[in-house]
Amino acid sequence: MSETVISEASAPASRAIVAGQGISFAAGGRHLVREASLTLAPGKTTILIGPNGAGKSTLLKLLTGELKPSAGSILVDGEALASIPGWRLACQRVVMAQHARLVFPFSVYEVARLGVDGVGRALSRQRREALIGECLAAAGVLELASRRYQTLSGGEQQRVQFARVLCQMEAGRSVCERQVLFLDEPIASLDLCHQLALLDMARSIAGRGVAVLVVLHDLNLAVTYADHLVVMDQGRIIAQGAPAKTLNDALLRQVFKVDLSLSRAPAPGLPFLLPQQHRLNPAA
Numbered sequence: 550m551s552e553t554v555i556s557e558a559s560a561p562a563s564r565a566i567v568a569g570q571g572i573s574f575a576a577g578g579r580h581l582v583r584e585a586s587l588t589l590a591p592g593k594t595t596i597l598i599g600p601n602g603a604g605k606s607t608l609l610k611l612l613t614g615e616l617k618p619s620a621g622s623i624l625v626d627g628e629a630l631a632s633i634p635g636w637r638l639a640c641q642r643v644v645m646a647q648h649a650r651l652v653f654p655f656s657v658y659e660v661a662r663l664g665v666d667g668v669g670r671a672l673s674r675q676r677r678e679a680l681i682g683e684c685l686a687a688a689g690v691l692e693l694a695s696r697r698y699q700t701l702s703g704g705e706q707q708r709v710q711f712a713r714v715l716c717q718m719e720a721g722r723s724v725c726e727r728q729v730l731f732l733d734e735p736i737a738s739l740d741l742c743h744q745l746a747l748l749d750m751a752r753s754i755a756g757r758g759v760a761v762l763v764v765l766h767d768l769n770l771a772v773t774y775a776d777h778l779v780v781m782d783q784g785r786i787i788a789q790g791a792p793a794k795t796l797n798d799a800l801l802r803q804v805f806k807v808d809l810s811l812s813r814a815p816a817p818g819l820p821f822l823l824p825q826q827h828r829l830n831p832a833a
C-alpha cells in the first residue's frame with residue numbers, strides 16, 4: 550500500500566464530531582449495548598476492543614446509523630444522527646463493515662467505484678476516474694482492477710473494500726470536511742505487512758483531521774495505534790482513555806481471561822509487546 554491518496558493536513562478543530570451519550574440497544578430479548586457513552590474527536594484514532602460478542606460491531610452500527618438505539622442520543626457535529634439525510638451522511642461518515650457481501654459479479658474497479666458513486670457527484674468524471682486509480686493503488690490492489698471481486702482471496706477482498714472506503718472519504722470531502730471513518734475489524738484477513746500498512750493509513754487519515762474508530766482484536770496493535778482506547782465487555786464500555794492508562798493486568802484478566810504481564814516492557818525498538826501469555830479458565 551502507498552500513501553499517495555493521503556492529502557495535506559488541515560488544522561483540525563478539536564470539538565468532537567460524534568458524541569454518543571447513554572446509548573443502549575436491545576434485540577432478541579436482551580441488551581446488546583448498555584448505556585455506552587463515547588466521543589470521536591477529529592484527528593484521533595479511537596480503537597474499540599473486547600472479546601467476541603462484547604457488542605463492538607453493534608455499537609459501531611449504532612454510531613454509523615445502521616441501527617437505531619433504544620435509548621440514548623447520538624449527535625454528529627451537534628445534529629441528531631437520525632435526522633441527517635442519507636446523501637450527507639454518506640459524505641460525512643464512511644464505513645468498512647466486518648463482512649461485505651456482494652451479490653453482483655462486480656470487478657475490483659467497480660467495487661472501488663461504489664465509493665464515489667453518488668458521493669462524488671461534485672467531481673468531474675476525469676477526477677473521479679483518477680481518484681479510483683489512486684485509491685486502488687494506495688490499497689495495493691491496482692493490479693487487480695479488472696479481476697472479478699468474488700475470485701479474490703479474503704485479504705485481497707478486504708484491501709479492495711479499503712480502496713472503496715478511501716474513494717468515499719476523498720469524494721465525500723468535497724462536500725463535508727469534518728468526517729468520521731469507521732473500520733470494523735479491517736485487518737482480520739490481512740497478513741502482517743498489510744495490517745500495518747492499513748493501520749498506518751488509518752492513522753494518516755486521522756492526521757488530517759478525520760475522527761477514526763477501529764474495531765480490533767489484536768491488543769498489541771490496539772495499544773500501538775490508539776490515541777484513545779475503548780474496552781467493551783458484555784455490552785458495556787468498562788474502560789476508556791489513553792492506552793497506557795486503560796489497559797492493565799487486572800482488566801485483561803477480567804475481560805479477556807488471559808494473564809498478559811504488561812509490566813515486562815519490550816526491548817527498545819521492538820514494535821510489539823510479545824508478552825508471556827498464560828491461558829486462564831474462560832469461566833474464571
Ligand SMILES: Nc1ncnc2c1ncn2[C@@H]1O[C@H](COP(=O)(O)OP(=O)(O)OP(=O)(O)O)[C@@H](O)[C@H]1O
Nearest residue numbers: 576577581599600601602603604605606607608647
Ligand atoms: N440482531 C441480533 N439479534 C440478536 N442478537 C444479536 C443480534 N446481533 C448481534 N447479536 C448478538 O449480540 C452480541 C454482540 O454482537 P456483536 O457483533 O456486536 O459483537 P462483537 O463484539 O462485535 O463480537 P466479535 O468480536 O465476535 O465480532 C453477540 O452475542 C451477538 O450474537
